[in-house]
Amino acid sequence: MEAARGVRRRAGAGRGTGPLAVGSPVHGRRATRLLRSPTAVAQIVQLGKKKKKRRGRAPSASAFLPTTREEMEARGWDELDVLLVNGDAYVDHPAFGAALIGRFLEGRGYRVGIVSQPRWDTPEDVARMGAPRLFVGITAGNLDSMLNKLTAQKKVRSEDQYSPGGRTGMRPNRASIVYANLCRQAFDGVPIVLGGIEASLRRIAHYDYWSDAIRRSILLDAKADLLIFGMGERPVWEVADRLAAGEPIEALRDVRGTAHVLRKGEWEHLEPSRFVRDRKPVLLPSYDEVKADRAAFSRMSGAFQKETNPGNARPLLQAHGHEAVYFNPPAEPLTTELMDELYDLPFQRAAHPSYDAPIPAFDTVKHSIVTMRGCFGGCSFCSITEHEGRVIQSRSAESVLREVRALRRMDDFRGVISDVGGPTANMYQLRCKSEKIEKACRKLSCVHPGVCENLQTDHGPLVDLLRRVRAEKGVRKVFIASGVRYDLAERSPEFVEELAEHHTGGQLSVAPEHVDDDVLDKMKKPGVESYDRFAEMFACASEKTGKEQHLVPYYISGHPGSTLESMIDLALYLKKKGLRPRQVQDFIPTPMSMATSMYVTGRDPFTQEPVYTAKSLREKKLQKALLQYWDVSQHHLAREALKKAGRHDLIGSGERCLVPPETGKGALSIHEKRRRAGRSKQRKGRLGRRGAGGRRRGGR
DSSP, X not given: OHHHHHHHHHTTOSTTTSTTOTTSTTOSHHHHHHHHSHHHHHHHHHHHSOOXXXXXOOOOGGGSOOOSHHHHHHTTOSSOSEEEEESSOOEESTTSHHHHHHHHHHTTTOOEEEEESOOSSOTTTTTTTOOOSSEEEEEXXXXXXXXXXXXXXXXXXXXXXXXXXXXXSSSOTTHHHHHXXXXXXXXXXXXXXXXXXXXXXXXXXXXXXXXXXXXXXXHHHHTOSEEEOSSOHHHHHHHHHHHHTTXXXXXXXXXXXXXXXXXXXXXXXXXXXXSGGGOOOEEOOOHHHHHHOHHHHHHHHHHHHTTOOTTTOOOEEEEETTEEEEEOOOOOOOOHHHHHHHHTSOOOOEEOTTOSSOOHHHHHHTTEEEOEEOOOOOOTTOOHHHXXXXXXXXXXXXXXXXXXXXXXXXXXXXXXXXXXXXXXXXXXXXXXXXXXXXXHOOOSOSXXXXXXXXXXXXXXXXXXXXXXXXXXXXXXXXXXXXXXXHHHHTTOHHHHHHHHHHSOSSEEEEEEEOSOHHHHHHHTOOOHHHHHHHHHHHHHHHHHTTOOOEEEEEEEESOTTOOHHHHXXXXXXXXXXXXXXXXXXXXXXXXXXXXXXXXXXXXOTTTOOBOOOOOSHHHHHHHHHHHTTTOGGGHHHHHHHHHHTTOGGGBSSSTTOSXXXXXXXXXXXXXXXXXXXXXXXHTTTOOOSTTOSSBOOSOO
């Protein structure tokens, strides 16, 4: 817009410069004579035409953090301070972890370079810019490398969202370990620091779903000097400053948010903690214990979870044979001022120009805005809390509005912001009513089994922020695509009305996950009654605005506690409500989550009560098929599940039945099967009715 205005001013459209501007030398009778001139008329018509907005050029490589020796030298650098090795493609955007940390360190005066998705058959690629002065930072990327590659059925994914063109095979399995090995070969004597979500969630002994084995801390397997866990801005800043001041890496054993290895003779004498305030280390069951004894694994998981609040967390110590891994307490959350500073850094909001294809994950978030980080929900299947923390860290409204204006300057921005939110859409500026209570609290969730009386749930700041974003020049539409925490939203009718009127593009994502109370309790999710109340509120608000809008509910199959019987109850609930959800997630036991602990041990890590878990891939398929009972392609699996559960009464042509019989009376003809299968494909992605992910249109 500024460029367009400049063109118009230079063309004489501004006050006092154009041939007909009031106060110009040609105003009055001379202007009348000019109007009679064909040349003058043509000139005026030309001036009256709207100038096309000039598309800005894509940023050059020099605007990014250097990725090659040539780009380093173009900056006049002969050496890096910090080298970041990244498993994702390099996208200079705050949604990508390596770019976020790189820009953060650059903003503090350090020379930072990035090597993204290097070859792993030789150290030459990772060494292209030479050895850094301070340390090498390693991240597998925005996702655990194994989760990025394999599905819940342990099949290779067809696309890598974080690689150019979605190409697969751009990173190795267990990328953090492989990259650390490459860097040890390439940079003798240079400290190696692990970070990112893969290292963060594999920092203690953990279960690896894809190898079906208990693995030791990734810090030991990678043979790195230090591991930064959680959102790493504060720890990486302190590590860089202290190394720059001349301290050896071996001396950095007291940095919050880091873990290091203690050798034989360095840890055996440490006195274990007896109570919270003594700040002595909590001794977790050793790697050898948790590998041999599932009860020990369960105790380890429960003990770890209790030390995640930075306000009262104690250090942790876990023995691995003759060695041990020492975990300092989590880093303090960022203040609003630091959050603002972080998102004000000079991100180019583009993929590096060296790529020949777009990065699918970037296309998803390029026009979105993060307003906060952290989550106090404590859902047992989710690891956001373990990585981002329970304390909500929010940006100021002014910082968010500055980012909106930065979006407006992007070439392909057309006035639509795809999302304003974070891990959860409606936790912006929500926190405990007392900082003292917050620091002392040992609860694992602020909303389970009910919303804590100390939690401030005022959605006013969020509503005000959304209104200000909508009012920004050049913004036509603002969507909320982050999941809405409906047990909080139902406390704010004003927010629900704003959501329905201004921020929903026909469908809104919510995550009830299940309907069975026992399963929901294991998930640490609210009861289905809360979802039903929110669905009614949203439907009324949508009707009030004259819009036909629908909820898109997410459900999980195969979660610990979920049996074929409970999945049948969920299927009957969906049928009764006329819902046909397409957002179905087959549970994946990711490292460090509490649901994974239940999956591995068959126990609740806090009560030690037994928990049933579907372990075989076949049963996981059967549970998922029950959620999609209406899909012809799933009928054979749904029938198998119903027979296995002894529910033959739900197979047939009756009103209450879930699926038709395979043969005989009520069975679908081959032509009907083909017709329904084709209709299902055509309707894929359509909206559903109130509270639905898909509308039921006749048939069973």
